[in-house]
Amino acid sequence: MANQTTQRSWFALGLGAGVVAVFCLTAVVVAWALASPRHDPVGGWLSGIGRGWSAVAGWYGGDPVAADPNWQAMALQVQGGAAARGQIVFATYGCGACHVIPGVSGARGTVGPSLAGFANRAYVGGVLGNMPGNLTRWLINPPLFSPDTAMPDLGVGQADAADMAAYLYTLGRDG
Amino acid sequence: MTPETSLGQFDVQTALTRAGIGSDLTLTLTLAMAVAGAAIFVIVMGLAWWAWRHEVTPRAWWVWSGGVVFPVATLAVLLIGSTITLAAIGRVDRVAVVIEVTGHQYWWDVIYDPDDRALRDANEVVLPQGVPVTFRLKSDDVIHSWWIPSIAGKMDMIPGRVNEITVTATRTGRFRGQCAEFCGLSHPLMAFEVVVVPPQDFAAFLDALKGEARDADTLQLERGRDVFVTAGCPACHVIRGMVRGGRLGPDLTRVGGRASLGAGMWKMNVGNLAGWIADVQDMKPGAQMPSFNTLSGPDLRALAHYLDSLK
Numbered sequence: 001m002a003n004q005t006t007q008r009s010w011f012a013l014g015l016g017a018g019v020v021a022v023f024c025l026t027a028v029v030v031a032w033a034l035a036s037p038r039h040d041p042v043g044g045w046l047s048g049i050g051r052g053w054s055a056v057a058g059w060y061g062g063d064p065v066a067a068d069p070n071w072q073a074m075a076l077q078v079q080g081g082a083a084a085r086g087q088i089v090f091a092t093y094g095c096g097a098c099h100v101i102p103g104v105s106g107a108r109g110t111v112g113p114s115l116a117g118f119a120n121r122a123y124v125g126g127v128l129g130n131m132p133g134n135l136t137r138w139l140i141n142p143p144l145f146s147p148d149t150a151m152p153d154l155g156v157g158q159a160d161a162a163d164m165a166a167y168l169y170t171l172g173r174d175g
Numbered sequence: 176m177t178p179e180t181s182l183g184q185f186d187v188q189t190a191l192t193r194a195g196i197g198s199d200l201t202l203t204l205t206l207a208m209a210v211a212g213a214a215i216f217v218i219v220m221g222l223a224w225w226a227w228r229h230e231v232t233p234r235a236w237w238v239w240s241g242g243v244v245f246p247v248a249t250l251a252v253l254l255i256g257s258t259i260t261l262a263a264i265g266r267v268d269r270v271a272v273v274i275e276v277t278g279h280q281y282w283w284d285v286i287y288d289p290d291d292r293a294l295r296d297a298n299e300v301v302l303p304q305g306v307p308v309t310f311r312l313k314s315d316d317v318i319h320s321w322w323i324p325s326i327a328g329k330m331d332m333i334p335g336r337v338n339e340i341t342v343t344a345t346r347t348g349r350f351r352g353q354c355a356e357f358c359g360l361s362h363p364l365m366a367f368e369v370v371v372v373p374p375q376d377f378a379a380f381l382d383a384l385k386g387e388a389r390d391a392d393t394l395q396l397e398r399g400r401d402v403f404v405t406a407g408c409p410a411c412h413v414i415r416g417m418v419r420g421g422r423l424g425p426d427l428t429r430v431g432g433r434a435s436l437g438a439g440m441w442k443m444n445v446g447n448l449a450g451w452i453a454d455v456q457d458m459k460p461g462a463q464m465p466s467f468n469t470l471s472g473p474d475l476r477a478l479a480h481y482l483d484s485l486k
Contacts, residue, residue: 012227016220023216094442097450097458111453111468143476150453150472152445152479 076119078132080159081166089163093154102171112151118168125149135165188324188351194371195326196343197264204260208253215249264328268341271307274300278312278319278332280358281365281462282425282438287381294384295413297425298438300352301370302326302344303377312338320356323369329355344371351439360461366439387416388428388485399481402474406467414485424464432486449479 087103090096096107100114121130127146128134137144139161142151156164193199275289287294289311302308312321314332322329327342354365372380391400400417403409409420415428430436433443437459441447451458453475456466470478 009228012224016224019220020217023213027213091442092444094444094446094448094450097441097447098453108457109450109454110457111450143473148472150449150470150475152449152476154444154446 076132076169078136078162078166078169081132081136081162081164083163083166083170086160086163086165086167089160090167092160093156095154095164098151103167115168116171117173118171120173125151132165132169135168136161139164188353190324192325194344194346194348194350195323196345197327198325199345200260200263201328204256207256211249266341267339268307268309271309271341272303273309273311275311275313276300276321276332278314278316278321278354278358279463280316281354281361281459283365283367284315284422284425287384292381292385294381295415295426296384296429298435299368299370299433301372301377301380302342303374304344304347304371306374306377307341307343309339309341312340317358318356319354319358319365321352322355323350323352325350326369326371331356344369347371347373349434353439361459364437364440364459366435368433368435368439370434384429388414390417391481391484395477396481396484398474399477399479399484402470402478403481406470406474406478411464427482427485430485431483443483445479445483448482449475452478 090101090104090107095101096104096109098109098111099107100109100116101107102116118130124130124135124138125142125146128138136158140156140158141153142149143153190198191202191205193202272287273289275286277284277286283298283300285296285298285300287296310321310330312330312332313336314334316334318334319332320329321332321340323342326344327340330338330340332338348371350369350371352367352369354362356362358365391397403414404418409418411421411424412427413420413422415426431443435441436443436447436451437455441451441458452466452470453468454466455462455464467475
């Protein structure tokens with residue numbers, strides 16, 4: 001009889017603690033979300049695990065013999081261009097109003113061509129060969145190279161153009 | 176670094192901040208309710224645990240106090256608190272600055288001082304800090320709702336009626352407002368921006384708004400101005416000092432000076448303007464404006480640059 005009472009009280013204690021824990025956890029998550037609405041409390045943690053895993057997998061699965069240099073990738077290196085920054089810069093100039101740009105939020109425009117797979121494209125704007133210097137110059141002043149184009153001169157500076165070009169060259173046919 | 180979004184310049188849209196008297200009162204009420212609710216939850220759970228552990232003989236006074244007296248008292252406090260809050264938020268101030276806003280699918284027509292100077296603008300509202308402002312709210316088509324979450328409560332705009340709400344912004348800054356009543360296909364894309372400035376800046380803003388549009392001073396801007404007329408834009412849009420037009424669309428006298436395009440949705444710049452003119456139905460499905468992809472490339476560019484220059 002005494003044993004049964006102890007069991008019941010332990011069960012009640014656990015139930016109560018569980019309810020309070022759920023309540024506290026909810027409060028913490030809500031407080032977290034409110035404190036910084038732009039901060040994703042879960043995504044960053046998950047991507048950290050993902051990065052750790054790929055590092056471990058790379059260590060054991062990597063090819064010990066150095067492969068040939070990837071000449072195609074090297075040809076698309078943009079001088080002074082930072083792809084991560086470029087990805088953010090697109091929003092500043094409203095590029096997404098006319099172009100689909102994978103990885104840029106809200107860039108779903110259909111006025112101009114989609115920029116998916118841009119690294120594999122032969123020509124920029126149909127007039128310049130697709131290589132880093134040409135792409136940067138085109139981004140700075142499209143009408144200079146194609147007088148009838150609908151793409152305006154957006155007031156892009158050299159640094160921003162290089163960053164955007166670097167990002168566009170991360171968009172290969174394979175995604 | 177905070178990521179740039181496709182939205183305008185404002186901060187996150189939130190009601191959990193005290194940038195106005197209305198939002199201050201509602202936030203206080205919300206927090207009081209949350210804390211009291213949490214306390215009651217913990218006490219009830221504690222009592223349940225205690226009752227489980229001990230042999231309890233039922234007593235009538237427990238039932239009466241916990242089941243009748245306590246809930247009635249709690250709800251009475253809540254009723255008094257929310258009634259006082261509602262009365263304070265809903266009071267319309269007769270001597271306040273008046274701004275008339277008319278909702279359209281899917282944009283806002285704004286008239287400052289409608290009974291005297293009638294200064295027109297659109298999709299952006301400038302408010303003086305610390306001064307009560309009465310919004311006179313109308314609708315031209317369907318029911319919309321005017322809501323600036325960080326500053327005050329919401330008020331519906333009903334066709335054929337004039338609703339009023341007095342708000343007082345207490346903090347300077349940029350805030351996002353949103354249509355809060357489903358009004359059609361692009362209802363979620365019907366936002367606006369609120370800029371709270373010191374009272375003397377507000378007076379200066381109104382003086383500047385009185386003027387006419389900036390003139391075109393380069394060949395490209397002149398071409399854009401001509402395209403604006405020949406493409407038929409004045410059928411719906413006015414640019415004061417340049418062309419008299421219709422009132423079906425927003426006044427464009429200072430369109431380039433606003434922080435955002437498409438009723439608070441996209442950053443104001445040449446790129447978004449060009450995309451908007453060429454394919455507005457893609458950016459804002461169901462808007463009254465047609466997509467102008469009939470313009471040649473150079474005409475489209477010139478028009479986008481011209482509109483951007485109107486500050």
